[in-house]
Amino acid sequence: MAKTDVERKSKNSLLIRKTKKESDSSGIRVISRAAEILKIVSKHPEGLTLREISDRVRLPRSTVQRIVSALDDANLLIPASPTSGVRLGPELIALGSLAKQFDIIETLRPLLVQLAKDLGETVDLAVLGSEKAVVVDQIPGVHPLMAVSNVGTSLPLHCSASGKALLATIQPEELAKLKKHYRLTARTKNSICDWDVLMTELEEIRRSGLAYDREECFTGICAIGAALRAPTGEFASISMPVPSERFLRTEKTLVSTLLERTGTMQSRFMR
Numbered sequence: 001m002a003k004t005d006v007e008r009k010s011k012n013s014l015l016i017r018k019t020k021k022e023s024d025s026s027g028i029r030v031i032s033r034a035a036e037i038l039k040i041v042s043k044h045p046e047g048l049t050l051r052e053i054s055d056r057v058r059l060p061r062s063t064v065q066r067i068v069s070a071l072d073d074a075n076l077l078i079p080a081s082p083t084s085g086v087r088l089g090p091e092l093i094a095l096g097s098l099a100k101q102f103d104i105i106e107t108l109r110p111l112l113v114q115l116a117k118d119l120g121e122t123v124d125l126a127v128l129g130s131e132k133a134v135v136v137d138q139i140p141g142v143h144p145l146m147a148v149s150n151v152g153t154s155l156p157l158h159c160s161a162s163g164k165a166l167l168a169t170i171q172p173e174e175l176a177k178l179k180k181h182y183r184l185t186a187r188t189k190n191s192i193c194d195w196d197v198l199m200t201e202l203e204e205i206r207r208s209g210l211a212y213d214r215e216e217c218f219t220g221i222c223a224i225g226a227a228l229r230a231p232t233g234e235f236a237s238i239s240m241p242v243p244s245e246r247f248l249r250t251e252k253t254l255v256s257t258l259l260e261r262t263g264t265m266q267s268r269f270m271r
Contacts, residue, residue, distance in 0.1 A: 047080020047087040104230045105137045112139045126162040133163040147241035159191040161225030164211035165237040168202045190216045222247035226262045
């Protein structure tokens, strides 16, 4: 009896393992088919019907319908019209944005590391978020007293070096729309809270390539920033926040080095 029980248990274990293996294989097949459907639909911005997708991927219409339904639930596909067909969904835009940020980080990190090493100051990389500058990478400085924020921190567009540098890259028509509802909130007594004053400063940033924050965002912290267009086509800003006392002593070196390095990097991108 004991032997039979062991054999039965052994067979059941093998059955469980086999079932799990088959389940994994089935899951991989579904993912592969879903990816293939997304690629095919991406080539047809006007949308494709289930029958058209079925013909192109050579799968039964019922199988395609199940996969498309799951992709629709995840907003990866959406109806192309009220009656028939599907096209790529808005969730892919968010995923694409994340991919772009990763490309920018990977591309610009060597510059950030070298800047931090040469100057000993914290170097931030930020991109334009929803009416804010978002820090997506940072190389901390080496000084005992330094300015450090977390990756993911949001900085105001009107009173941070990163924000102003990015704000200066926005097209005039988009900037006009922003002015209608973006509030110039005072973060410190030095914050710019007048659009006319800010617009004049943005013109200077476009001319010189440099944006300044002189204790406008945080009391006791100054910063300089410069924007450049990454190979992805998206603008990013590189900035260095520095305690005010040290900033005043080293400003000329910080300015010349940041301009030189970002200029060199931008030239490489334009090749």
